Amino acid sequence: MKLLHLDSSILADSSASRQLSRAVVDAWQVAEPDAQVIYRDLASDALGHFSAASLVAAGTPAELRSAAQQHESELSERTLAEFLEADAIVIGAPMYNFSLPSQLKAWIDRISVAGKTFTYTENGPQGLAGGKKVVIVSTAGGVHAGQPSGAAHEDYLKFVLGFVGIDDVQVVRAEGLAYGEEPRAAAMQAAAQQVNELFIAA
Numbered sequence: 001m002k003l004l005h006l007d008s009s010i011l012a013d014s015s016a017s018r019q020l021s022r023a024v025v026d027a028w029q030v031a032e033p034d035a036q037v038i039y040r041d042l043a044s045d046a047l048g049h050f051s052a053a054s055l056v057a058a059g060t061p062a063e064l065r066s067a068a069q070q071h072e073s074e075l076s077e078r079t080l081a082e083f084l085e086a087d088a089i090v091i092g093a094p095m096y097n098f099s100l101p102s103q104l105k106a107w108i109d110r111i112s113v114a115g116k117t118f119t120y121t122e123n124g125p126q127g128l129a130g131g132k133k134v135v136i137v138s139t140a141g142g143v144h145a146g147q148p149s150g151a152a153h154e155d156y157l158k159f160v161l162g163f164v165g166i167d168d169v170q171v172v173r174a175e176g177l178a179y180g181e182e183p184r185a186a187a188m189q190a191a192a193q194q195v196n197e198l199f200i201a202a
Contacts, residue, residue, distance in 0.1 A: 002072050003028060003035045004086035008042040008104035009094045009139075016177055016188060017139040021092035023195045024172060028088070031199040040081055042103040049102065050109035065146060079110040086118070086134040091157070095140035099152040108160055117164040122177075127165020134161055134169045135198065137191075141178030170198060 005025050009015035029035050054076060057069035065073060083089075093100055100108075111117055117129040136157055144150035154171065161169055174191035176183045 001032055001034045001087045002085055004082055004089045005037055005039045006042060006090065006104070006107065007040075007092040008041045008101040008107075009092060010101065010103075011094075015092075015094065016174055016184075017092040017094040017137050020139065020172055020191050020195065021090050021137040021187075022175060023192060024090045024137060024198065027195055027199050028090070030033045035088075038086070040079075040082065040107075042107055043101070046103050047075060047106045047110055049106050062175075076110050079107065080113060080116060081183055083111040084129060086132060088135075090135045090137065092137045093139070093154065093155045093157055095138075095142075095144065095150075098144070098149055100157060108157075112160065113162065125163060130165030130167070132166050132168065134166055134168060136171045138171055138173045138175075139177060139191075140175045143175045145173060145175060172198070 005021065005026065007015075007018050009017045009022055011018070016183070025037060029037065054072055057072040058067060058076065060069055060073075062070075062073070091104070093104060096102075099105075111129075114120070115128075118125055118127050121128075136154065138145070138154045140153070142148075142149070145154060154173075158169055158171075161167075172191050172194045174187040176187050178184075
């Protein structure tokens with residue numbers, strides 16, 4: 001099994017989402033010792049935002065691409081290949097200003113490719129990347145799950161995954177992390193318990 005592990009927090013070792021996403025991956029490897037982990041740090045090794053240059057590079061024949069276009073094309077192709085080849089994905093998704101980190105959105109833009117991960121039919125859009133299991137590690141300073149303030153965060157990420165055909169999605173959530181030391185500790189402990197419960201039947 002190939003397990004793709006994504007982190008997007010800019011807080012390095014101080015990040016709650018990084019701590020919890022690592023715990024999920026560690027628990028997954030205990031449950032499935034043969035799992036091959038591919039790690040991508042979207043904050044320290046940023047993809048760059050999707051742009052007109054990205055579209056031009058993709059639409060230019062390989063033999064006619066400039067060095068910059070070749071780099072852009074290879075980056076997109078490698079990111080998409082990692083996603084498509086993964087059997088399971090762990091996504092560290094902290095909330096920044098009521099949304100996902102822009103680094104994670106840049107990754108979403110690279111893997112949302114018509115004809116590769118979704119297509120449009122007479123009956124509407126159809127996802128092409130199903131059959132994967134995803135665990136979202138959702139963290140926030142406030143409390144937003146199920147609220148309008150969470151629509152551009154966890155809800156959006158689940159919607160995008162569903163759009164490309166992934167419906168096996170579980171969430172490990174730690175909220176209220178900015179409410180003080182005790183609420184933070186309680187939220188992290190509850191999230192750690194959620195991680196343990198993910199693999200009870202494994």
